[in-house]
Amino acid sequence: MLSIELHTKDIPEIYDRFSKEIGEGCWKERVASIRQEIKGNPLLHEYHQQESSIAFQLEQLRDLKGRFGGVAVQQYNDHSHYSASSFAAQVLSVIKAVNGLGAERFRSRVRACIKNNPSDLRALRLELATATHFLRQGKKVSWPEMAQSYVEGQRIYDLLVEDIGPNGLELECKSFSEDKGRKITRREALDFFWLIRSQNWKKLKLSPDGVAVVVTVEKRLPVAYKDRVALSDLVSSLALSGRTGIAEFNGVTVNVIRFEPSPFNALIEKSTQSEHRRLLDQLTGTENKEIVAMSTSLNGALVFVLQSKEDDTLMSSIERTLKDSASNQFSRSRAGVMVAGLEGLNPDQLISLAMQDKDGEDLPTALRVYASRILDSPGRDHLVGTVFLSSSDLRHVTNDAVSSSSTSYHFLKRESPFWSDEFSGLFQQSED
Numbered sequence: 043m044l045s046i047e048l049h050t051k052d053i054p055e056i057y058d059r060f061s062k063e064i065g066e067g068c069w070k071e072r073v074a075s076i077r078q079e080i081k082g083n084p085l086l087h088e089y090h091q092q093e094s095s096i097a098f099q100l101e102q103l104r105d106l107k108g109r110f111g112g113v114a115v116q117q118y119n120d121h122s123h124y125s126a127s128s129f130a131a132q133v134l135s136v137i138k139a140v141n142g143l144g145a146e147r148f149r150s151r152v153r154a155c156i157k158n159n160p161s162d163l164r165a166l167r168l169e170l171a172t173a174t175h176f177l178r179q180g181k182k183v184s185w186p187e188m189a190q191s192y193v194e195g196q197r198i199y200d201l202l203v204e205d206i207g208p209n210g211l212e213l214e215c216k217s218f219s220e221d222k223g224r225k226i227t228r229r230e231a232l233d234f235f236w237l238i239r240s241q242n243w244k245k246l247k248l249s250p251d252g253v254a255v256v257v258t259v260e261k262r263l264p265v266a267y268k269d270r271v272a273l274s275d276l277v278s279s280l281a282l283s284g285r286t287g288i289a290e291f292n293g294v295t296v297n298v299i300r301f302e303p304s305p306f307n308a309l310i311e312k313s314t315q316s317e318h319r320r321l322l323d324q325l326t327g328t329e330n331k332e333i334v335a336m337s338t339s340l341n342g343a344l345v346f347v348l349q350s351k352e353d354d355t356l357m358s359s360i361e362r363t364l365k366d367s368a369s370n371q372f373s374r375s376r377a378g379v380m381v382a383g384l385e386g387l388n389p390d391q392l393i394s395l396a397m398q399d400k401d402g403e404d405l406p407t408a409l410r411v412y413a414s415r416i417l418d419s420p421g422r423d424h425l426v427g428t429v430f431l432s433s434s435d436l437r438h439v440t441n442d443a444v445s446s447s448s449t450s451y452h453f454l455k456r457e458s459p460f461w462s463d464e465f466s467g468l469f470q471q472s473e474d
Contacts, residue, residue, distance in 0.1 A: 050119050053127045054112045057103045060130035063137055063149060068157040069100040083236040085334065089228060093160045096167075099126030100156070132170045136185070144188030164217040168383040169200050171434070171448065172215050175469070176203050197371050199378065207462035211426075212378040214367045216360075220386035223359035225262055225350035231332030234263060235346055237270060239336065242278035247339045252303035253281045254326050254345035258295040261352050281344060295351075301325060303343040310335065310343075322347075356386075357408045364416050368425050377460035379427040379468070380416065389449035392432040396451045413453040426461050427454045429469050 048056075076090045076097075091098060102123050110117070133152055137145050155163035173183045182204040186192060201213040221227045239246070255277055264270050276291060280298050288297045309321060322333050322345060331349040338344060364380050372378040384392070395407045413428045429452040450469035455461065 048124075048128050048131050052131075053103070053118045053123075054107065054110075056127060056131050056134065057100075057107060058112060059134055060100075061104070061107075063134065064152055064156070066100075066104055068153050069097040070104065072097040072157050073101040083233060083240075085232045085236045085239075086229075089232055096126045096129055096163060097156055099123040100130070103127070129167060129170070132174070136170075136188075140185070140188045144185075144192070147192075147194075148185075148188060161217070161219060164219065164383070164385060165215065168215045168217045168381065168431070171383075171431075172213060172381050173201055176201075176206075181205055199371050199373070202376075207377055207460075207464050210376050211465065211468075212372050212376050213381055214371050214378065215381045215383065216363055216367060217383040218356075218360055218363075218385060223355040223357070225352050225354060226259070226332060226348055228332055230263055231348045232334075234270060234274065234348060235332075235334045237274040238278055238346060241271060241274050245282055246278060246336075246344060249282060249338050249342040249344065250303070250340040251284075252301040252306055252343045254299040254301065254347070255281050256297040256299070256326050256328060256347040256349070258297070258349050258351055260293040261350055263348075277346065281346075297327075299326065301343075303341060306343050307337060307341065357412050361412045361415060364412075364428065365419065368416060368419075368422055372424055374424045376424070377426040377458065377462065377465065378424050379429060379465075380425065381429045381431065383431045383433075383448075385433050387430075387432045389432045392430065392449045392451055409451060410453070417453060417455045423458055424460055425455060426458045426465055427452055427468070429453075431469075 072094060076094055080087050080090060099122065103126060106115075106117055133148075136148055140148060151162075151166065155166050169185075173185075176183050184202050184204060185200070186198050186202060187200075192198070199212040199214045201215070203211040203213065221229075257273075257277055264273060273294065276294075277296060280289060280296050283298070286298050286300050288295060290296075306321075306325075310318060313321060318335075322335060323329050323331075326333065326345060326347045328347050328349060331347050333345065333347045336344045336346075360382060364382060368378070368380055387395075395409055398404055399407050399410050409430055413430075416422075416428050417425055429450055432449040434448045452469045454465065
């Protein structure tokens with residue numbers, strides 16, 4: 043049913059069919075709107091490139107089609123649009139396999155995801171990746187939502203692996219972004235950082251100093267624009283004041299840290315992105331908070347950090363979502379597995395967490411603790427496993443072949459009355 047292999051020579055034809063089925067306007071309008079936002083706030087460029095990567099890649103393919111038509115020229119070998127190309131191929135194969143109302147429902151879902159909702163698109167891609175994994179094992183996979191009997195709005199599991207275990211395996215897929223559970227989202231922080239820069243850059247750019255400002259709000263940023271402007275002006279004035287230390291203003295704590303800019307700028311220039319993160323966290327005494335660094339025209343360095351006094355609740359938010367789905371989206375007549383895609387973790391990071399649990403010398407990781415709570419809660423005998431998937435990486439299989447793969451960390455409940463030994467090792471290797 044689902045396409046699991048893609049050849050670059052087929053990309054022009056795949057894009058042409060996909061654009062006819064879904065409509066180029068979805069990604070054309072999405073990208074045009076985003077580009078207008080980036081003009082207003084250039085700090086949003088990387089954020090949008092990541093958040094709406096499929097829309098940008100489809101727009102890239104639309105541009106290639108305009109320049110080269112349906113000819114499979116060398117430009118189609120660019121890896122930068124492989125994710126969108128494979129997504130398009132899989133969507134087309136689903137539409138081909140499902141007739142009538144189910145196919146139209148799926149088209150509508152794809153259009154809405156691309157045009158309006160990156161989080162829903164991530165969820166759909168996770169479903170496709172999970173289905174691909176089982177198809178590569180030779181299993182038969184179906185989408186209950188595409189059945190003629192499905193009632194719009196009905197809460198139901200995402201996928202059914204029909205030919206495994208006594209009577210199949212139900213899968214519910216949930217994708218979680220890095221913003222899940224955050225009191226201040228990345229978008230909110232980037233808008234605030236740009237407010238600081240746009241309102242006060244004439245003064246800030248003339249600073250020869252190294253200054254880091256850690257802004258801690260009670261819960262969230264002020265809602266009213268004028269209050270955010272007032273806060274940005276306060277932060278800028280403290281950065282330029284020459285003072286060091288902590289100040290309190292109407293529930294906002296501002297910590298000003300000064301450092302020598304020359305060695306800092308040299309380190310930033312030579313280090314990798316992950317090293318940037320470690321360096322900035324060490325400098326500001328924070329961990330995994332929203333942060334931006336700017337150089338000034340006088341070789342100074344400005345670092346701004348934004349955080350909430352309330353702790354972020356990533357894992358507890360994930361747990362609530364998975365528990366709700368485990369209780370309400372499975373039929374309970376078959377075994378079920380929760381699949382959680384963690385966009386904020388790359389394969390190496392997830393492997394590191396698994397190895398930490400395996401060593402057994404430290405406390406169990408949050409993933410192990412929350413997986414146990416989800417599986418062991420009363421009323422969930424039907425649940426036989428929880429699987430955490432990392433973000434996917436492109437990797438070369440041969441000189442001519444590229445595969446997109448994720449790492450999985452799975453927790454199984456063998457004592458479930460629905461357990462079958464066929465469920466062992468289901469996610470030992472996960473690829474899309």
